Every structure is written in structure tokens, then in C-alpha cells.
Amino acid sequence: xxIYWTPIQQIVKEAPDTYTFQLERPDGxxxxxxxxxxxxxxxxxxxxxxxxSLIRHMSISTLPREGVIGIxxxxxxxxxxxxxxxxxxxxxxNVAIFKTHSNVPLKRVGxxxxxxxxxxxxxxxxxxxxxxxxxxxxxxxxxxxxxxSSQNYxxxxxxxxxxxxxxxxxxxxxxxxxxVKTLAEDMDGLYYVVGSDDFLRETIATLRERGIxxxxxxxxxxDFQMDEFLKHND
Ligand SMILES: Cc1cc2nc3c(=O)[nH]c(=O)nc-3n(C[C@H](O)[C@H](O)[C@H](O)COP(=O)(O)OP(=O)(O)OC[C@H]3O[C@@H](n4cnc5c(N)ncnc54)[C@H](O)[C@@H]3O)c2cc1C
Numbered sequence: 001x002x003i004y005w006t007p008i009q010q011i012v013k014e015a016p017d018t019y020t021f022q023l024e025r026p027d028g029x030x031x032x033x034x035x036x037x038x039x040x041x042x043x044x045x046x047x048x049x050x051x052x053s054l055i056r057h058m059s060i061s062t063l064p065r066e067g068v069i070g071i072x073x074x075x076x077x078x079x080x081x082x083x084x085x086x087x088x089x090x091x092x093x094n095v096a097i098f099k100t101h102s103n104v105p106l107k108r109v110g111x112x113x114x115x116x117x118x119x120x121x122x123x124x125x126x127x128x129x130x131x132x133x134x135x136x137x138x139x140x141x142x143x144x145x146x147x148x149s150s151q152n153y154x155x156x157x158x159x160x161x162x163x164x165x166x167x168x169x170x171x172x173x174x175x176x177x178x179x180v181k182t183l184a185e186d187m188d189g190l191y192y193v194v195g196s197d198d199f200l201r202e203t204i205a206t207l208r209e210r211g212i213x214x215x216x217x218x219x220x221x222x223d224f225q226m227d228e229f230l231k232h233n234d
Pocket of ligand 1: 036056057058059060071072073074075076077078079080081082083120123124220
């Protein structure tokens with residue numbers, strides 16, 4: 001396993017409490033849209049065992065062609081040690097990234113794709129949308145539905161509707177589930193879901209109730225974790 005230590009180049013405030021840490025892209029480091037990585041802070045590997053309080057899974061919210069690695073996260077006043085250390089970091093300081101992998105690349109198989117996310121989960125989908133806007137091959141229509149009770153919707157410059165891409169934001173779980181029920185009238189669509197484990201369970205339940213087969217539900221999970229999430233709804 002290669003650990004890349006790389007400096008923070010820029011910190012972009014996307015919304016209240018929400019920041020994108022733009023990291024320098026190390027030579028030879030690449031990734032697919034939808035990738036997540038292990039994002040770690042100085043000292044995480046000083047002892048025999050890695051210090052988990054200094055490591056978090058994070059999606060990469062940019063594409064390689066943007067030239068930077070974007071990590072988008074919320075840091076509230078009340079936060080973990082990890083987030084509080086991150087908030088205190090300055091440009092030029094190094095962070096580590098390793099074990100980078102995408103479970104959710106855009107499937108271009110002739111089916112409509114629905115991207116369902118909660119809050120900052122939208123970060124996972126930003127590169128899929130950029131990739132699609134550059135090349136729509138194999139996906140007749142792409143739709144994004146994001147629920148964010150703060151109403152501070154992210155990446156609105158990218159999530160802007162076009163002829164074949166539609167972006168929708170709602171501010172309550174109630175409206176979200178009502179909208180998912182309507183989207184799920186497309187029995188042939190692929191449904192990508194990103195958010196907390198509870199959000200995944202609730203969304204899967206809604207989709208399965210509407211008769212969407214589990215093979216058409218795509219989660220940012222390894223295969224063995226997928227079974228755990230999907231088996232309750234069989
Ligand atoms: C594949 C994958 C991809 C992911 N991608 C992303 C991503 O792109 N961006 C992202 O942000 N996360 C992502 N996550 C989740 C991420 O790994 C963290 O679990 C998440 O950001 C929470 O971080 P944290 O544990 O440091 O807690 P925090 O974010 O600090 O806290 C979680 C919640 O608890 C509250 N809280 C924390 N400490 C206190 C306290 N002392 N008192 C009161 N309230 C408190 C906070 O206000 C917050 O509401 C991903 C996870 C996976 C598995």
C-alpha cells in the first residue's frame with residue numbers, strides 16, 4: 001500500500017460549515033469518478049497500529065482533469081478531534097491519502113441513472129456529473145436528488161439542469177421520500193445512494209417497496225457490505 005503525503009493547496013468554503021480541501025495531486029496518483037480514499041492526518045501511523053481517530057473515509061469530489069484532489073466535508077462547532085485538527089490546518093501542511101477505490105463509477109449501460117444523496121453525500125456524485133456532462137454516452141438521462149435540511153445546497157454551479165441532466169434539491173426527508181417514490185416509477189433505472197447508514201436503509205426500503213430490484217441499487221460499499229444492507233429488504 002502506498003501512502004501519499006501531499007500538501008493542502010487551497011481551502012474553499014462551499015457553504016456554512018462546509019469546506020473543500022484541495023490537495024496537490026501527487027505524480028502517478030489517479031482515481032475514477034465516485035472514488036473514496038482514506039484521508040489521514042500527521043501522526044496516524046506513528047505507533048504499531050494506525051490511530052483511527054486520525055483517519056476518515058472521504059470521497060474525492062473532483063476529477064483528475066481538474067488537477068487537484070478535492071475532499072469536501074462539514075465541520076460544525078461541535079466536532080470530532082479529527083475535524084477539529086483539520087479545521088486548524090493551514091495551506092502547505094501535509095495530509096495522507098491511501099487505499100483509493102471507486103465502488104460507484106458511472107455505469108454506461110443504456111439505463112437512466114438516479115443519484116440519491118443526503119447533505120455532503122453530494123460530493124461523491126460531483127465527479128460523476130462532471131464526467132457525464134463531458135460525455136453522455138450510454139446514459140440516456142441522469143438525475144440527481146439531494147436532501148439537505150440546512151438548505152445550503154452544494155455545488156449549484158455543477159448541479160444545474162441541462163437537456164439530459166436534471167438536478168433537484170429538497171429540504172426535508174418527507175419530501176425526499178415522496179420524490180424517490182415518483183422517480184422509482186422508472187423500473188429499469190439504476191439508483192445510486194450515498195449518505196449515512198440510516199439514510200441508505202430508508203432509501204433502499206422505499207426503492208424495494210416500489211419494486212426496484214436490488215441489482216439496480218448501487219451503494220458506495222464493498223460487495224460483502226452490500227449484502228448486509230440489501231438482505232433486510234428481500
Ligand atoms: C465510503 C465513504 C465515503 C465518505 N465520504 C465522505 C465525504 O466525502 N465527506 C464527509 O464529510 N464524510 C464522508 N464520509 C463519512 C466520514 O468518514 C465521517 O464518518 C464523517 O465525516 C463524520 O466525521 P467525524 O467522525 O469526524 O465526526 P463529525 O463530523 O465531527 O461529527 C459527526 C456529528 O456528530 C456531532 N458531534 C461530533 N462531536 C460532537 C461533540 N463533541 N458534541 C456534540 N456533537 C458532536 C457533529 O456536530 C456532527 O453532527 C464517508 C464515509 C464513507 C464510508
